[in-house]
Amino acid sequence: MSAGRKRVVVVGGSFGGVNAAYELRRRLPRDAEITVISRDAEFTFIPSLPWVTMGWRDPSRLQVRLDAPLQRRGIRFVHGEVQELDPQACEVRTSSQTYPYDALVIASGAELDYAAVPGLGPQVGHTFSTFTCAEAAASRDALARVLAADKGRIVIGAAAGASCVGPAYEIAMMIDTVLKRARKRHRFSITFVTPEPFLGHFGVGGIGTSPRMVQDEFAERHIDSVVNARIANAGPDRLILADASEHPFDFSLVIPAFLGSPFVRGVDGLANPKGFISVTPQLASAKFANIYAAGVAVAIAPPGPTPVPVAVPKTGHMTELMAQAAARNLAAEFTGGVKVDGMTLHSTCIADAGDTAFYMSADPFLPPRNKVIVKRGKWARYLKLTFERYYLARIRHDLPSMDFGW
């Protein structure tokens, strides 16, 4: 892998794919061909989708078309879904075309595993979600109907094996805030049903004093909680847990577990049984040296066992850092240079509650940590708002990344 014009294919058009492509463009020779293949025509700032659910944001404000910004930088953009990967032939295939590569970056995120729980999910099931603009818009309309009523039962939760429980916390607290503002909170119950062994675990064993902070917050907001919950079935008006307890609802939003992309799961030796890619600390596939991965597509072992499985989340921030590290290491293959550790990542995230917000910074992301900051305040809401605006401008214009909080 050294002579000639190189072809690098990046699968994914979200935090991982876009950042990998930008970073590759900066690091690879001018004649290298970089192709981004994305199922979606637009980049979506997924962290703000809970605000869509609340009706506080129009989805269009959170999207940037991918073609123009990528092409302006000499990156080819293909709007299509990869259906097959042949690591021996070094090719990926969409329904219409085949793309050979010298190196591949997989940043295709995950599938939402609604099928794991009967009745789960907004399409064939009874619970809402907030991982795509369509999901968020559907949840918004259903939630608005319920909140317009005189009383109601709200059940927010996450399925066993879920990794990204943060939005569930945000939505539970934001609904509390909205109901308080309408002075009818007392006529609605809010129940939080989570596979975590304790509130504020977040799939990482807690972030500093986050467990205590979340417990206090839920006490003050009178949000009931069920931990170690394994949702067995989602009926039209109730969640049924594995212990047969039932949680009736008028509105329910449940975070699903994730599965790796189907084209990844099809390749022997690339991924773990759930379809997440096993990587070296440099983010190369443990089996195929010219395949790199970043973000949600990557397998990360949980810091410890839990009674009900909870997976490690990958924030947008982490995904971006992984994508930059993967791109840097891939470029080092072609052009020389030092490879970096892409698995020991810090991450900052802000969870919004509507009336206040929680700023959590962890370095590294998994414990034990060199540094941890957990703070609560309105200022964190404004920081989250500002960051969203900046990030969308950044994707449009390839601005420098902003590693705030450190």
Place this chain on the structure above:
Amino acid sequence: MSAGRKRVVVVGGSFGGVNAAYELRRRLPRDAEITVISRDAEFTFIPSLPWVTMGWRDPSRLQVRLDAPLQRRGIRFVHGEVQELDPQACEVRTSSQTYPYDALVIASGAELDYAAVPGLGPQVGHTFSTFTCAEAAASRDALARVLAADKGRIVIGAAAGASCVGPAYEIAMMIDTVLKRARKRHRFSITFVTPEPFLGHFGVGGIGTSPRMVQDEFAERHIDSVVNARIANAGPDRLILADASEHPFDFSLVIPAFLGSPFVRGVDGLANPKGFISVTPQLASAKFANIYAAGVAVAIAPPGPTPVPVAVPKTGHMTELMAQAAARNLAAEFTGGVKVDGMTLHSTCIADAGDTAFYMSADPFLPPRNKVIVKRGKWARYLKLTFERYYLARIRHDLPSMDFGW
């Protein structure tokens, strides 16, 4: 119930009865006859009775004779105890006389159910209490003797089914304060024995972060605690719990459970088995449309089950708001007008610890809530003090009510 001169009888001369009578006077036509029948000749500011127990207040400072203030406003005052209620004949009877009514407001509070636990109570038993001036004065004298000694064992608690556990918390903390000031706290044990499932439950499942706050406070004060306690027997020098554990004492004050007034319990369909009146949200009896109820006399279901029964407290503040709502709804029957919800109440209460105090505000009183404030500080003591003074003046002069804290 519309034409002619109306006769309204109000049973009770405390927070509920006086406020109902004042509100009725404001709302009913001048020719309506309003009669208050009270077992006590004086209004007593019950929330300050724990200060009598501590020897910090003379009982006389907490009382206002009822006759003059009521009569000055054209309200008839009868000093007597209602012994029978005939809802068909629309009459109440004292030992000496019968009072017919067009509408009745029952704000007669509760009986102290010392009989439920052998040995309980200051009259035939071995534990003190603080719900009347006489009880408070008796507990003051006994406590003073014990605190004058060189060492001692203090056991403060509440019986199973008790609703009003707040004074027990206050007295436990105030005794700690007094002993510290005398620099002999280390020679006294203070044990808190409560049916609540956790400290700071208060019969309402906690008020925001009150459980954590109380636990910290008790840790700092080295007040030992036993939760889920069911007192089975009160001996001359020890409490014996249902689990056979014993708590020896030199001084013990135990809050009893409450029972509805005997004349209420005698009427079929008016009250629940404990004698508390089942009401509509408008505070009318569920069975007798011309009977209203307010305050402690009203049945309120607990927010959830507990291993040992704990009943929902009704603060003076809540009772006043209920009495005003009941009076307003009763007047609306006679004169037209909109009825209001008298069961969704907010409440503010201040628990004194002697050296600091706890301000707790809950709206509504039962969770989930629109608003909750839990704060700790000396300022709350001064607020409590000031409020007592204002309230007594208010009863004397029918001043506007002061809904502080909102």
Place this chain on the structure above:
Amino acid sequence: MSAGRKRVVVVGGSFGGVNAAYELRRRLPRDAEITVISRDAEFTFIPSLPWVTMGWRDPSRLQVRLDAPLQRRGIRFVHGEVQELDPQACEVRTSSQTYPYDALVIASGAELDYAAVPGLGPQVGHTFSTFTCAEAAASRDALARVLAADKGRIVIGAAAGASCVGPAYEIAMMIDTVLKRARKRHRFSITFVTPEPFLGHFGVGGIGTSPRMVQDEFAERHIDSVVNARIANAGPDRLILADASEHPFDFSLVIPAFLGSPFVRGVDGLANPKGFISVTPQLASAKFANIYAAGVAVAIAPPGPTPVPVAVPKTGHMTELMAQAAARNLAAEFTGGVKVDGMTLHSTCIADAGDTAFYMSADPFLPPRNKVIVKRGKWARYLKLTFERYYLARIRHDLPSMDFGW
């Protein structure tokens, strides 16, 4: 015990012995003969030994030779170890000489009971400790090697029956601080293994809200903890608990239980089975009226039972107060005067974490207490530092004691 020239022997040259001797010198007639017999030629400021373990202090800075300061005040100093005590003959014997006494003060501290756990201790075992300069220096060198590595497993703990667990807390937190500063905390695990029933118990049932404070601190520092631990065996690379769980380590420091001095254990009726002296509140032996005791040598009953035994610590501060009280009461025997209670003591201690510190003040030391202060802040580190400097000067020059914080 009244006429003639009195001979008082003080056994011990640490907090207890030196302070007893100084106080006796102030209180006894000029012709009284005061002899201090100490195993060590130097006074060591033991509370700072954890700083030696961390490599932040040279042991020599923490020591003061005993001979000159004592002799300058007319106190005889004997460098030797007492091997026998004959309370009938009123004599103590070292290997070389016999010292008759009219009154004896035992402030000889304790033996480190490494033998109670196979494999424990720095000499024949595999775990380090920090109770002597030699121990601290050995632990410093071993710790430095482990911290210089790229990754490692640190296990800090205390054996069943240990009293002085404070240094273990300090060292666990200081190691966390050092690793964070080196930005490699994430590659080291730190596990805290303690017989206490909960973190922050400290052998005294907690100090105010210390349990919650320590739990939060450990959560923020990602220090794992095992409570109710009974270490059964210390292997070359792991601690094995009584429940068969194993804690592998690259470096381990374990606080041993204490045993009374052998010469004390040899005297029938003087001490409890562990060798700690049973005393009256005036600190005289319950059996031998002319023997006084102070500090670690004294038996103090724990405030309550714990699943695994934890003994009551005696801080340097307490030992000093006890020594002064014992000296005062002993002098009162000779010269008349009021005896004082030497067992109801307050104590202030500061636990250093390297980046912050914890100030804890308890009066009295065992609950329930008249006063308790628990605070966290960098200022407490500086206070600890300053106090160390002052204290060493004080031993040199017999300056007045500084009872800070009250």
